[in-house]
Amino acid sequence: MKERTLSIVKPEAVRKGLTEPIGERLKAAGLEIVARKKMTLTEAQARRFYDIHREQPFFESLVLYMASGEIVAQILEGENAVKRNREAMGATDPAKASAGTIRADYGESVEANAVHGSDSAETARQEIAFFFGADKP
Ligand code: CDP
Ligand code: MG
Numbered sequence: 733m734k735e736r737t738l739s740i741v742k743p744e745a746v747r748k749g750l751t752e753p754i755g756e757r758l759k760a761a762g763l764e765i766v767a768r769k770k771m772t773l774t775e776a777q778a779r780r781f782y783d784i785h786r787e788q789p790f791f792e793s794l795v796l797y798m799a800s801g802e803i804v805a806q807i808l809e810g811e812n813a814v815k816r817n818r819e820a821m822g823a824t825d826p827a828k829a830s831a832g833t834i835r836a837d838y839g840e841s842v843e844a845n846a847v848h849g850s851d852s853a854e855t856a857r858q859e860i861a862f863f864f865g866a867d868k869p
Contacts, residue, residue, distance in 0.1 A: 733811065734813075735811075735812065735813045735814060735856070735859060736807055736808065736809050736813055737807075737849060737850045737854060737856040737860075738805065738808075738848070738850045738856055738859035738863065739805075739806045739807075739808050739810050739817055739845060739847060739849050739850075740803050740804065740848035740849075740859050741759065741806070741847060742798065742846055743802065743845065744796075744844040745838055745845070745846040745847065746770075746801060746803060746804055746840075747802075750779070750838050751784055751804050751853070753838070753847065754834055754838065757820055758808060758820055760820075761810075761816050761819070763809065763816055763817060764808065764810055765795040765808060766808070766809045766869055767806065767807040767864060768804060768805070768806045768807075769806070769863060769864065770802055770804050771802065771803060771805065772799070772802050772803070773798055773799045773833040774799060775795055775799045776797065777794075777796040777799070778794075778795045778796075778799045779860075780793045780862075782863060790842075790843065794817060796869065805863040807864060807868060807869075809851055809859055814849070814851070814852060818849050818851070820833065820834055820837040821834050821847050821849050822840070823835065824842060825845070826838075826840070826842070826845050826846070828841075835847065836844055
């Protein structure tokens with residue numbers, strides 16, 4: 733079944749010019765990029781986006797990092813898009829991510845791990861609405 737998911741190229745990856753190489757990886761995984769938006773999150777927006785993690789020890793640092801520069805939010809579409817994107821991304825910690833995954837190749841640390849991807853179809857709907865609202869194609 734065709735579905736959609738939200739992907740984010742995180743600040744350090746945008747800074748390093750990795751938006752297109754990451755896009756190519758996603759396309760190679762069978763995902764089409766149907767919308768893209770470059771923006772800088774405010775700390776308040778980053779806090780809201782990652783609200784589920786507010787009790788985690790890494791939360792404040794994560795918020796500052798996500799607001800530290802431009803990000804590229806993108807809607808991916810394809811068969812089992814949520815799962816495919818997560819597989820293409822690899823594990824949260826780049827040091828533990830499988831060889832050939834985006835995080836293994838482009839991530840710097842567990843925090844600056846190059847990309848975000850929705851973790852379920854329901855989260856994907858909420859996260860796409862967060863970034864694209866009524867604008868989405
Ligand atoms: O992004 P993913 O779904 O793989 O991981 P998460 O557990 O939902 O965590 C969200 C984000 O928080 C990660 O992608 C990292 O950027 C950051 N994080 C961190 O800085 N330190 C950790 N120990 C775990 C996550
Ligand atoms: Mg997550």
